[in-house]
Amino acid sequence: xxxWSCPTCNRDxxxxxxxxxxxxxxxxxxxxxxxxxxxxxxxxxxxxGHEDVPYWCALVRGADGVGSIVKLDYAINVGExxxxxxxxxxxxxxxxxxxxxxxxRGLAELLLARGHRVVLCxxxxxxxxxxxxxxxxxLGRVMDEEQVRQAECRLGVAVGYAELSSCDVVIExxxxxxxxxxxxxAQAEAHMRSDAILATNTSGLSIDDLANALQRPQNFGVLHxxxxxxxxxxxxxxxxxxxxxxxxxxxxxxSRSLGKVPVRVAATPAFAVNxxxxxxxxxxxxxxxxxxxxxxAIDEAVRLGLNHPMGPLALADLIGxxxxxxxxxxxxxxTGDDTYAPRPLLRKKIADGHLGRKSGQGFYVxxx
Amino acid sequence: xxxxxxxxxxxxxxxFGPTSKTIPQLAQEAIIEALSDARLDPCDIGAVIVGNFxxxxxxxxxxxxxxxxxxxxxxxxPSWRTEAACASGGVAxxxxxxxxxxxxxxxxxxxxxxxxxxxxxxxxxxxMAGDVVLDQIAGxxxxxxxALVAQSHFAEYGTTPRDxxxxxLKNHANANLNPKAHFHLKEVCQADIDAxxxxxxxxxxxxxxxxxxxxxxxxxxSRRADSRSVxxxxxxxxSDVISLAQRSTCTSFPAARAAAEAAYAEAHIDSRDIDxxxxxDCFTIAELVAMEDLALADRGQATMxxxxxxxxxxxxxxxxASGGLKAGGxxxxxxxxxxxxxxxxxxxxxxxxxxxxxxSVGVAHNVGGVGGTCSVHVLGGAT
Numbered sequence: 001x002x003x004w005s006c007p008t009c010n011r012d013x014x015x016x017x018x019x020x021x022x023x024x025x026x027x028x029x030x031x032x033x034x035x036x037x038x039x040x041x042x043x044x045x046x047x048x049g050h051e052d053v054p055y056w057c058a059l060v061r062g063a064d065g066v067g068s069i070v071k072l073d074y075a076i077n078v079g080e081x082x083x084x085x086x087x088x089x090x091x092x093x094x095x096x097x098x099x100x101x102x103x104x105r106g107l108a109e110l111l112l113a114r115g116h117r118v119v120l121c122x123x124x125x126x127x128x129x130x131x132x133x134x135x136x137x138x139l140g141r142v143m144d145e146e147q148v149r150q151a152e153c154r155l156g157v158a159v160g161y162a163e164l165s166s167c168d169v170v171i172e173x174x175x176x177x178x179x180x181x182x183x184x185x186a187q188a189e190a191h192m193r194s195d196a197i198l199a200t201n202t203s204g205l206s207i208d209d210l211a212n213a214l215q216r217p218q219n220f221g222v223l224h225x226x227x228x229x230x231x232x233x234x235x236x237x238x239x240x241x242x243x244x245x246x247x248x249x250x251x252x253x254x255s256r257s258l259g260k261v262p263v264r265v266a267a268t269p270a271f272a273v274n275x276x277x278x279x280x281x282x283x284x285x286x287x288x289x290x291x292x293x294x295x296x297a298i299d300e301a302v303r304l305g306l307n308h309p310m311g312p313l314a315l316a317d318l319i320g321x322x323x324x325x326x327x328x329x330x331x332x333x334x335t336g337d338d339t340y341a342p343r344p345l346l347r348k349k350i351a352d353g354h355l356g357r358k359s360g361q362g363f364y365v366x367x368x
Numbered sequence: 369x370x371x372x373x374x375x376x377x378x379x380x381x382x383x384f385g386p387t388s389k390t391i392p393q394l395a396q397e398a399i400i401e402a403l404s405d406a407r408l409d410p411c412d413i414g415a416v417i418v419g420n421f422x423x424x425x426x427x428x429x430x431x432x433x434x435x436x437x438x439x440x441x442x443x444x445x446p447s448w449r450t451e452a453a454c455a456s457g458g459v460a461x462x463x464x465x466x467x468x469x470x471x472x473x474x475x476x477x478x479x480x481x482x483x484x485x486x487x488x489x490x491x492x493x494x495x496m497a498g499d500v501v502l503d504q505i506a507g508x509x510x511x512x513x514x515a516l517v518a519q520s521h522f523a524e525y526g527t528t529p530r531d532x533x534x535x536x537l538k539n540h541a542n543a544n545l546n547p548k549a550h551f552h553l554k555e556v557c558q559a560d561i562d563a564x565x566x567x568x569x570x571x572x573x574x575x576x577x578x579x580x581x582x583x584x585x586x587x588x589x590s591r592r593a594d595s596r597s598v599x600x601x602x603x604x605x606x607s608d609v610i611s612l613a614q615r616s617t618c619t620s621f622p623a624a625r626a627a628a629e630a631a632y633a634e635a636h637i638d639s640r641d642i643d644x645x646x647x648x649d650c651f652t653i654a655e656l657v658a659m660e661d662l663a664l665a666d667r668g669q670a671t672m673x674x675x676x677x678x679x680x681x682x683x684x685x686x687x688x689a690s691g692g693l694k695a696g697g698x699x700x701x702x703x704x705x706x707x708x709x710x711x712x713x714x715x716x717x718x719x720x721x722x723x724x725x726x727x728s729v730g731v732a733h734n735v736g737g738v739g740g741t742c743s744v745h746v747l748g749g750a751t
Contacts (some may be wrong), residue, residue, distance in 0.1 A: 014502055014614055039523075039618060041515035042569040043507060047491035050507040057512045057568075059612055067613040069506040078523065 032062030073259035096170035100131035106229035182213035204270035207240035217242035284312035317356035372599030378406025384582035384697025398585035414471035416447035419460035419478035420701035453497035457704025458734030458743030478705030515568035518653035520618035525668030532652035543691025545722035550697030582699030584706035602635030602746035621739030624661035639663035704734035
């Protein structure tokens with residue numbers, strides 16, 4: 001959105017140049033605070049560097065009269081005004097995150113990249129320091145040093161939940177089990193403002209059961225992000241019996257503001273995606289048990305035969321075998337259908353401490 | 369009529385469309401046809417100019433002037449490659465006209481291979497015609513560029529998606545009459561257009577030209593050889609800032625207006641003298657903008673000619689009798705040369721079932737990017 005202007009003749013340049021072509025004097029960088037939308041298009045075809053579609057391109061003219069093209073992940077209309085720089089940051093929610101696991105860190109990375117302030121809550125100073133370092137390291141792959149430094153300024157870490165009083169939104173991403181989630185949610189709520197929204201990233205526990213732990217269930221709902229959170233575009237949103245309409249609307253709106261596509265699902269076990277995925281993963285484990293083929297072959301067959309980006313066993317390793325087994329157990333218990341229950345080989349892997357990528361071994365062995 | 373600035377002695381063109389042929393094979397096919405058409409021997413050629421856009425990113429093949437000159441081995445001719453995005457071919461023809469002060473019988477070859485690169489990579493590569501800072505980073509690929517043009521034309525002049533559909537239908541019908549067109553054998557009806565998926569709103573699939581392989585060649589001389597030599601009355605190139613972000617209007621390309629004005633002045637004609645036009649309809653909206661930039665219609669008024677059928681073969685001013693880029697195909701570096709080929713056929717009365725009756729002056733309009741470069745050629749008149 002920047003352009004460079006000659007202080008002598010007022011000619012504008014789109015590029016960072018040393019001097020004016022006419023006057024030979026140094027140029028001054030100009031950054032407008034807002035711009036009017038002149039034309040827009042919804043782009044449905046992906047290209048290298050712009051793989052996620054649709055996105056929107058807007059031709060805008062800044063308050064200083066200079067035009068530019070802006071890429072947006074939401075629709076905008078001709079005549080609307082875009083605001084840049086600090087003006088947007090003021091409006092962005094401060095977001096608390098409970099948990100420093102893969103999803104907690106991934107959410108922190110996503111939110112910081114989108115300009116939010118983040119409060120990352122964990123159980124120990126050491127765990128938080130490690131999580132913070134990992135998040136900043138990930139951001140360093142897509143940001144320059146100055147941007148990472150600014151992101152670091154927007155990232156607070158805290159043992160316990162007292163810091164959550166500053167948050168507009170809190171997303172719980174602790175271990176996928178009912179009791180620990182209930183404890184974390186209740187303790188977080190006790191420190192949150194009464195108008196703040198509390199969301200759980202559960203992949204399928206009962207929202208109404210979770211809400212039983214809360215004083216303000218009307219402010220509570222499900223934001224189910226997918227790993228890696230910065231790349232996966234889906235957010236499953238779900239509401240409980242006591243969720244208010246305002247909270248329900250916020251869940252979708254907040255997801256869209258992060259460039260995600262919210263899909264509203266009923267508060268049923270494992271929602272839409274994992275309900276379809278878990279039987280696939282479990283059946284792949286069963287194929288392995290029965291000697292249909294080895295792990296590499298099963299994965300290759302599914303990848304090529306179903307056009308999946310990775311095979312089911314590699315995916316289970318990526319998600320974490322303990323997490324997968326928890327979801328399966330929960331599905332089996334809540335539906336009363338034992339076919340959802342984790343296969344014996346999956347249970348054995350977990351008993352042996354082979355939890356997938358994060359432990360260095362699952363169905364595959366990973367270099368650490 | 370003034371003295372022509374050059375003559376086209378011969379012209380050749382491959383069929384545009386997907387093929388397994390290589391760049392040398394495509395170029396050679398067009399060259400042999402052009403030499404044969406001009407009744408010249410390869411030894412008569414004085415210089416070679418190659419129009420090409422994506423040899424580097426698509427084929428890992430730059431230095432194409434040498435590759436193409438190698439099709440005339442042993443001659444060690446002066447040669448160079450011209451790149452001006454989708455206007456590479458038209459600009460190469462203009463360079464040949466300029467180079468006549470030094471060389472004669474200049475062989476201009478436009479050639480492009482595109483079908484070997486697919487999907488997202490090709491969309492990115494074509495996007496290299498846009499500014500890397502202003503456009504590419506913002507995801508403004510070429511459909512999106514012309515979508516902004518279309519939306520602005522809709523807002524400013526009341527143009528509708530239906531107008532664009534009429535252009536698509538017309539150009540597909542014309543392509544059915546052109547054996548060298550990309551979609552020569554594809555019948556396109558309203559139902560096909562309705563079923564086309566969105567590409568960049570408001571543009572849908574049938575608003576977009578296809579991705580074509582192909583080559584075209586012409587031989588340019590300062591001297592008329594015989595009655596089949598076709599005069600070039602005016603030849604002009606103009607340029608503009610590269611991005612729509614830098615322009616004050618999206619509904620007209622100032623470079624096209626400047627090139628048209630210069631070419632018409634050189635030819636001593638005005639737009640009323642023109643009998644047919646081959647214009648750069650990479651997207652349907654571009655045909656409307658081209659007609660207005662060429663002064664075939666006032667700004668915002670080209671839709672009237674389209675709605676009245678005046679731009680069809682047999683109409684008052686047939687536009688893209690070849691099928692245009694939309695249905696004739698867009699083998700990018702070859703497109704501008706292919707327009708000269710089509711104009712030559714029309715002016716000689718050799719265009720077969722798509723012949724424009726009484727064609728004596730034609731205009732060829734070739735655009736690079738979203739109006740960053742434009743070449744305009746006026747051909748015909750008294751031989």
